[in-house]
Amino acid sequence: MTDAVESVDRFVDAHEAVTEDIALIVEDTELPRRLRDEIYENIDGRGGVTAEQADEIAQAAESRYLDTRVDPLDPVGTVSAQSIGEPGTQMTMNTFHYAGVAEMDVTQGLPRLIELVDARKTPDTPIMVVHLDEEHATDREKAHEVVWQLEATKILALGDVSTNVADMVVRVDLNEETLLERWPTHEDPTEVAGIVADIVEDSLGVSTRHSGTTIEFGPDEPSYRELLQLVEELRDIVFKGIEEVSRVVIRKEEVDDGEEEYVLYTEGSAFADALEIEGVDASRTTCNNIHEIYRTLGVEAARETIINETMETLEEQGLDDVNIRHLMLVSDIMTNRGTVESIGRHGISGSKDSVLARAAFEVTVNHLLDAAIHGEADDLNGVIENVIVGKPVSIGTGDVDLRMGSAPDTTSADD
């Protein structure tokens, strides 16, 4: 009791127009804290609200609030599953262009939804959306610096490669401009060429000769095959950037406050590496690989990503009317055990407690045989098991333990 009075005082003190009567009335409702505070603020904002009016406000709010609550024993799981599955029939199978970024192909529609729900280790088209910090976001030059940190630079981007079969040498003519562009901290192209040569030496195990921006090297012993091999290997060397990121697209995008900033879209993803790069705003950068997010940022982040990615996939298909709460539930069950589990045989459905539920889903016989070996017992708690044995299901109206009593009778008192 004293507690209640104390807390009321707090609200009376905090809001000028809120009297103790009003506070008591509002605190007496079943409204959540957020709505109660909102009522105080609104009463404060208007001023001159009588206790009677406050009572009416509280009543109206409370009735509305209670009306919008989920009913106890509501089978929210099934409803959510249906709400995501049903629009699946309306989605396209095509992989199409990413909204706005015409330069990139991204898996979309039903295949992407299936991919998310399956919790695939790597998505079909991995992508990162790299946001930049204030310093780099508005300056195109600086944004480009980040691009070079991200994009895997291969030899063909730096210059021309030619093979001289007669001398058994591979000759690389580096382009001075590109060198300086990609290594912006250096001013001398020869110096950069040195770096490039070092990388070549390290990864191919050959000794190189470089003069100016030309690098030459060859196999230790003259062998035509090895020469070609070297060229092949040379093409795969990543001189700068992240190996997985094959391409980066810069786009100017409008942010909330109407300002514009540069955002980088990468083809291929290496989330952890990307966050390390200077200039990357780690708080806004995302990636479409759930597992990568899970590894670098944890389950909660993975859950958030599943929600966002499924919502985006649906929105892209014009199904933006699907209530986000359904997606939250799917995401929550996928991350419920602390790791990302898939929906299906290898994940949630395959690890259910009930033998019958597992057997009724997929790989029936194996589940039964394994259950026998482990001496499992099925307590028949779930929905599917009870359907199988022909008992009422303990969900929804089947979960209510109410019996109709006869009208209070005078003849027999106790029951």
Place this chain on the structure above:
Amino acid sequence: MAGQTPKEIGGINFGLMDPETYRDMSATKVITADTYDDDGYPIDMGLMDPRLGVIDPGLECRTCGKHSGSCNGHFGHIELAAPVIHVGFTKLIRRLLRATCRNCGRLALTEEEKEEYKEKLQRTKDLGGDPTDVLKSAVRQARKANNCPHCGEPQADIKHEKPTTYYEVQDVLSGDYSELITRAMQPDEPEDDEEEVDESEAMSPMDLADETGIALDRINEILSGEFRPRKEDRKALEKALGIDLTVEDMNKLMPSDIRDWFEDIPDEDLEPLGIHPQKSRPEWMILTVLPVPPVTTRPSITLDNGQRSEDDLTHKLVDIIRINQRFMENREAGAPQLIIEDLWELLQYHVTTFVDNEISGTPPARHRSGRPLKTLSQRLKGKEGRFRGSLSGKRVNFSARTVISPDPTLSLNEVGVPERVAEEMTQVMNVAERNIDRARQYVRNGPEAHPGANYVKRPDGRRLKVTEKNCEELAEKVEPGWEVNRHLVDGDIVIFNRQPSLHRMSIMAHEVVVMPYKTFRLNTTVCPPYNADFDGDEMNMHALQNEEARAEARVLMRVQEQMLSPRFGENIIGAIQDHISGTYLLTHDNPEFTETQALDLLRATSVDELPEADGTNDAGEPVWTGRTVFSELLPEDLNLEFTSSAGDTVRIENGQLVEGTIDEDAVGGFGGEIVDTLTKVYSKTRARVFVNEVASLAMRAIMHFGFSLGIDDESIPPQANEQVDEAIESAYERVQELISTYEAGELESLPGRSVDETLEMKIMQTLGKARDSAGEIAEDHFADDNPAVVMARSGARGSMLNLTQMTGCVGQQAVRGERINRGYEDRTLAHYEPDDLSAEAHGFVENSYRSGLTPEEFFFHAMGGREGLVDTAVRTSKSGYLQRRLINALSELEAQYDGTVRDTSDTIVQFEFGEDGTSPVKVSSNEDTPIDIEQITDRVVDAEFASEEEKERFLGRREEPTNLSEYAGPGLDKAGGVGVSDD
């Protein structure tokens, strides 16, 4: 009668069965492979022994004494002549053989390791993981041991030859070891003459002795083959000479050996492996007794010619018994080991295929016709298998299925049921004083007249069939306490369903209206939730059989209760198609109606009085505007403002439509504002009445105006056609320009795209614009009252794009999101030059549907159309599977009284559903704040409420009366409405 009380399954235990238990529970031993004798009677101790249960009517089960139908059947058994392996456990058998000692049978793990694995197992169980993973790792650990840690016996590797053969593999000294050594001691044959003479002469035994450290005479003995080198010596020899002296020795493990081996495994060694020692001893995985399933599980079918056709399982059992017998005979006769082994293998094959006939590497057992037999595993597996087909999906009585057709006179809560169906589906009526007259009348009508009865049940439990002959007589006998199975009558509640049942609105409860003819009749407004149309769709109906179900259906499942979709939180039921065209015509230009006309519009609604006239017409008669007529359907205290799909602002003040067009956004399904508001703020009953009445009014309105669409409605004047041609022509020119810049190599590629891709994209863009501008030109030339335009604008049906394609230009056809590039080498059709990049060569259709397509265009159009069809076919199966998985994973989740979301084993998945506990049914998805406190405050403090009633409703003090039937309760007569009549 004993054992007749209904029992409930409390739980199910899984385990292997001890052969002794088999024998104990067996009704009989089966020894003869024959089934029936010449007289058609089952043979004793045969596969159809009457002790295994009966399937022929009239016979009595010799075990339980019941007749076919009530006897469930009893297991028998076959004593196998030799043990055989159960195929389902081959992998586990292999693992156990590898992990346990061949001598003492103990698990080759130290005590500490065992403890560790036991703990791991417990943890995996607690976390809900797969115990098989622990077993695998324990086996991997145990395999590492070369010698048994308990008895020291060296362990051999086990080789498993699929499906059921096991070998013990040991490296033993090759038989011709001496020759191998001698050969290795000789110098290598010089390969080329050029090479210098080998300096290493043949190795002498002496050198060998030196190198290996073996005594010289021993070496000589080895060389002569008199002495077999021990392991260490062998190793040394091998090392010195660089040869391998061993061969793999494969010792076949017969099932009997394996069984003996497993019997030695102590219980405590099974625990770390996750094998339940009491329920499942490993030796039970090797069968010595085969249970024979009861006759009732493998009933034989009598064909028309009197011949019996046996079940697949019976066939398989016949095979097993035959081989089993031959085996025994041969063994007793002392047949050679080779023959015995062959027979053993054959027996193994038959038992294997009896359990599973789809083992890879084993030819499936086939029926005489060549069809593979459906044995035990096949019966359980898959969609039509026991689990998914029979146990999860059950067949029911009291169901009906027929074609559906529309009936606008029905309420959306109703369904028209053909008499034939109504006479078949019955409801139980408990006769009491109060309904005895009705009950008697039903019985008197007999089974063939409509509101009749099919059966009666006397208080003593006897059921009597009501026939044409005995109905009069029976009717007199009916007394309170009897039960009458009467036909369905108007007002009964039934469940109605259309497959695929993708969401909960696919199964809804309707009230019966019995009707003539043979189709189910629906109000057209319930088509969207069922996704039904009337091109031959069929639907199912289920008559409910107990009061609890009927009450639940009425309160929770009736169509009006399902008006709001939980997917997006808005109404899914509303006016569709012609209803919307109707309201559009009625309200868009706000036409005037005379009294007769206005009353005619409202005749099918509950409105029977017109309000004050809006004015007079030229003839001086009072007139009412369309909006006034429409407003009659609205509750008097409704206030709303929103934008219609036609683009104007709709304003409703105090139940009067002041301005705006009523179209899809107002009264349509999928979020029509008025319907949505009525359902949420007023009541579902009010919304139902509104939707019904809007549909009626709209039908009257559209009939008043007349509405049809013909070929002329898609024509545009010739000059407009010229403009379209010009637009397309200029697009062609721009495409040509693009192509020439490309060919000149001057086209700049977009970042990250090749030049070819850039060209394609640009051409697509240009041509897309061309079609759009053709559409715009066409649109400019359409009158506002063009029916196609009316439909597109109001949202009734079709879009402006459809119209564009009919009148202007069909546009670019695409396959896989690109212009059409397939067909011949370098060209799409033989009509074009190779490498022609022009628009028309790659599927641009410049004609309209009305003007007709050229053959080439038609072909390209068909290509695009085909892709759409394939896409749909692939999509339905994929999304069906996705939905099945989702439902399976989430079906256990339920909101609890404390607001959390938990599964049935009480694991919390969410602390509050959707983070705020808000129901998706009641809140629209695109609403940020479901409760607008500011608006509430404003209304309470400033706004005067028009009536006390309105205020009460606003404060939520007023409970809207619920109505449980079209025929009872408030809102019963549509005329009263619900807004007015209070209860």
